[in-house]
Amino acid sequence: MSMELQLIDTIFFSDKRKNLLLLLKDGPKTIEEIKTELEVSSSPIMAQIRILLRDRLLVQRDDVYELSVKGKLIVPKMEPLLSTFQVFDENHEYWARQNLCTLPPHLLDRIGELGHCKELVPERTHIFDYPPEIMGPLYRSRTVMEVSSFFRPGYPGLYLDLAKRGIQVSLVLERPIYRKLISDYLKDVEEFLAMENTCLFVCDHKIELASSIVTDRFISLSMISKDGRYYNHEMVSFEKSALPWGQELFNYYKDMSEKITQI
The missing domain is CATH 1.10.10.10 (Winged helix-like DNA-binding domain superfamily/Winged helix DNA-binding domain)
Incomplete structure (x- = not known):
């Protein structure tokens, strides 16, 4: 040896x-x-x-x-190496399906910071809803930041409701998602932009994941599989070390986006 x-x-x-x-x-x-x-x-x-x-x-x-x-x-x-082993070992089947190269390299190197994660699989009757396991913590958060490349029907109402409760809400959306919002939910978007505790950014670059939510309580990551499919499974971590990792992921896309102040 x-x-x-x-x-x-x-x-x-x-x-x-x-x-x-x-x-x-x-x-x-x-x-x-x-x-x-x-x-x-x-x-x-x-x-x-x-x-x-x-x-x-x-x-x-x-x-x-x-x-x-x-x-x-x-x-x-x-x-860091032991943390990385733990992340992959605990949810081996989930990570094996994902195209991990879509994560920014500097964050992929530090994926161990996610710590203990849990895969949330939605019920068929609620396939487009946020997992109920994160709704309580979401509403108890002080800040909510999401990056998204797909559209959930509950988007406009949920984020407007969070903002009305005084939560700081920041969104980074791909341009097609933004266009759908202003086409179908114009009044909600205008009301959202008029509030002092909200920010909306539009990204013209491809967002290489389905969505990522990071709050001061948890991070939820939903990725696109190696075959290009989206399964609406969320990988959630409540570890403190995961929160700065999630904030860096949000800032990575925010920094290449345009801030929207009015329509």
């Missing part, structure tokens, strides 16, 4: 070693502190410590263990 493969095996193929390395990222620990914080006994954890010492990821000073120089370089890079 090459040194590189041995190192990968050492780091990732034992939860005890992985958890110990992440624990020591915060600073040196005595064996008693390690046992207490990881809730392990002496014999099993000492076996893992010996392996990490052998591969020079740890150093020992008396009864204190800490990351070596090599460990301090490697361990901080473990967390």
Whole structure:
């Protein structure tokens, strides 16, 4: 086995070693502190410590263990990779269907920031509605931002209602969606634009996903499959780390869009 493969095996193929390395990222620990914080006994954890010492990821000073120089370089890079593994492992079938290349590269690299996600599959009787699981949090949010390349019949009424409740609402829509709105819901759009807590942007570039909603409570991502189909499934995360990721996705499309102030 090459040194590189041995190192990968050492780091990732034992939860005890992985958890110990992440624990020591915060600073040196005595064996008693390690046992207490990881809730392990002496014999099993000492076996893992010996392996990490052998591969020079740890150093020992008396009864204190800490990351070596090599460990301090490697361990901080473990967390994003482990987070990415978690995102894909928890919802493998969903992500396998999606064309992930449609996400901006800098955000795809950090997809682990979505954390724990749940796939929401709509009932056939409510195929065009927002999932009920996000409606409560949506109305309890202070800010709501959505990027969308498709039209939901409930769009105009929902976002007007949210804005009337004092929620800051910002939308980025593809040009064809905007045209449909002003064609079929002109009065609602005019009322929306007249409010102080609303923003509407129109994007003439192709939005490479179905929709993304990000609030101060959650992010909901609906993508287009590898075969170009839209299945109306939402991937939702309530993790704090997911919110800045979602805001960057919104800003990515907002920055290439035109702000609409009046029709």
